[in-house]
Amino acid sequence: xxxxxxxxxxxxIWMNTEKLxxxxxxxxxxxSTVLISRDQQVDAAIxxxxxxxxxxxxxxxxGEVTRQIRFPLTAPEVKQRIELLIEKEYIERxxxxxxxxx
Numbered sequence: 038x039x040x041x042x043x044x045x046x047x048x049x050i051w052m053n054t055e056k057l058x059x060x061x062x063x064x065x066x067x068x069s070t071v072l073i074s075r076d077q078q079v080d081a082a083i084x085x086x087x088x089x090x091x092x093x094x095x096x097x098x099x100g101e102v103t104r105q106i107r108f109p110l111t112a113p114e115v116k117q118r119i120e121l122l123i124e125k126e127y128i129e130r131x132x133x134x135x136x137x138x139x
Contacts, residue, residue, distance in 0.1 A: 079106060086098060086102065087128055094136055095136040099112055
């Protein structure tokens with residue numbers, strides 16, 4: 038908000054921009070930490086679900102993950118985490134159906 042009626046007796050108004058810049062940097066560091074933590078939570082949920090169900094289609098896995106995770110998640114984000122887990126050999130696609138995971 039901006040107060041149009043404000044008149045200062047001082048010639049200059051001093052603002053502490055150093056603290057503002059420091060706060061912005063801290064927020065960026067916290068955001069990256071939160072993103073890493075969320076990625077780990079999604080990975081853990083995918084592995085946990087597949088361990089319990091043994092084999093699931095892509096749609097069923099996507100539905101289970103979004104149901105279990107407590108923050109907003111998009112399908113491309115889940116797909117990216119699935120691909121990463123396949124690369125790390127935590128999970129694999131079934132040989133007969135490329136949209137089913139074990």
